[in-house]
Amino acid sequence: MKKLFNIIDQYKGVLPSALMVGIFMLIPILIIVVYSFMIPNPNGGGRTGFSFDFFQKLFFCRDLFDNLVFSTGYLKIFFRSMWISIIAVIVSLLVGFPVAYYIATQNADRRNFLVLLITIPFWTNLLIRTYSWILVLRDTGLVNSMLISSGIINEPITLLYTEGAIILGLVYTYVPFMILPIYASLERLDIRLIEASRDLYTTHWGALRYVVIPLAMPGIIAGSILVFIPSIGAFIAPELLGGGKNLMLGSLVQLQFSSGRNWPFGSALAVIIMAIVLIALLIQARNSRKNGTEIVH
Amino acid sequence: MSVAIKADNLRKIYSGNPPVVALKSASLEINDNEFFTLLGPSGCGKTTLLRLIAGFESITAGELCLYGNNISNLPPEIRPVNTVFQHYSLFPHMTILDNVAFGLRRLGTDKNKANSVAQEMLDLVHLGEYGARKPDQLSGGQQQRVALARALTPQPKVLLLDEPLSALDLKLRQAMRSELKRLQRETGITFVFVTHDQEEALSMSDRIAVMSAGEIQQIATPDEIYERPANRFVADFIGDANFYDAVAGKHKDELVEYIIDDITSLKGQRVESIKENDKVTLAIRPEKVSFVKAGDKDTLAGTVSDIMYLGNTTDYLVILQNNETIKVRAENHHNGEAIANVGEPVSLAINPAALRILKK
């Protein structure tokens, strides 16, 4: 008992924030977990009871004769979400790394200014920004009309409502989350190490490969996870740019809570997304522990 | 004796507003297997010259040759030259062994071979057991030796060292001096060593280039730099010196009377290029002035105005009859007593061979 008091005494400083996290984060999560095991109510919400309905729904569906048959419908959505998110991470990395590298090699004033520029998109609503991509991508949009008027193509190419458009939307939305952590790790990197590498017979690219990228690895991993997490549950880009055709997990969750009227299933899907995120975070935690001595300098 | 590095009117201007002329027009030849030192005050362009040789900076004008090959426009990774950086710049994410083997690996040597050469090199700098550690687990002196081993492992033709000892404490610095000398002898690699510490330069180098404000003032062996400085800057920068403006008088055999003023003149050797009535600067090292008995021939009379005890020697400031001051350095008596006390009249003698005559 005395020990317990000691512990409380020791941590009383973080008690208020612990309470906040408990009330506003843990409890809602618990509610969702509880919901996922309830029986769906056609009018929304869930009836008390216990069912593995969601589990069944994930893998099976009922055929014309009301028999359960194995169905890959939802699994496909799950894997598509994973796939699209991973591509979004890779593209963000390919775009974000050079940008971060460029910013990190500027002088201090310019660096701060450029970092400010990176955050500018956050000043406007995501919905509006995503809508404007529709104007750019649609058949009569900016890209197509420019390509047609310059004679490169005759017929508009379908850009909107494709997986490519979703990936573009995700990269556009989340690439700052890739740039900033990579920038943070590159900014700490001693430029003289690149010289040392050049001196020891590496080209520019060799220095990048053997010195810069390994030292930026904590930033690269942090950025990848920061892009992956919101991408897997993303809703706006898949809805608006994917046109609801290429359903992703985020849209599926939204569907279950609205027209689908299956809150338990929606909750279960949300829990699955959460589990994926958790795994990603665990990887990150392990990674940063491993690199702990290298990050701190 | 072949020439390792030949610089021909090397010029470096850093672009910017305003542009900085870091190197005006440097010409020098560094011999194969030589321990060559660039010595000069801060900002005189030593690092710039070294970086031009390494290839980190582009040459504004002039030409740079390495063993007869023009390397002026080669990138650093092509030049068979390695650098020991002032701040070591060890790769923090690699073990010590990987750091030391890095150069060889990038040259295409296979891993086992590179590691065994790296291990030998670590043994050579007495760090054989530290291969598995990371750089931040070593002391400054140990990191310094790793940097040395890393630069030596690919067996470069020339090793560049930019004030590699400046971050070490005095004792370690002195130990590293002989260590560096030993390494240079054992490896037979040409060393180009940058320092602003004259003691370091004098004790280690085969030859020294004294630099000032982007120009090379003199290139010579340590004793020549000290005994026969080319100009007032060199005489002043290396060791202590008394300077007097004077006019060359008539010569008698090989001796010339250099007239400082109406009542003071000094005898010195004749210099071929200096004619009667030429204006000169006389430089005298304090330890080359000696106390003599009054009344001897060719002495300077004066009064001791200040005494500084330096341990093995003592500096005496003597005011001469023309009111000029001269610093005299004398070894202390066995019992440590001063040779003369403040206020005491003394007579000084200067051997004509010890008088340096510098053209103005």
Ligand SMILES: Nc1ncnc2c1ncn2[C@@H]1O[C@H](COP(=O)(O)OP(=O)(O)OP(=O)(O)O)[C@@H](O)[C@H]1O
């Ligand atoms: N990248 C640069 N851009 C502009 N000017 C520079 C740059 N690097 C050096 N300089 C200038 O060039 C001159 C020579 O610099 P350098 O670094 O060669 O001096 P140094 O002799 O190595 O001095 P120290 O003993 O302090 O290291 C200095 O006036 C310096 O300010």
Ligand SMILES: [Mg+2]
């Ligand atoms: Mg320097």
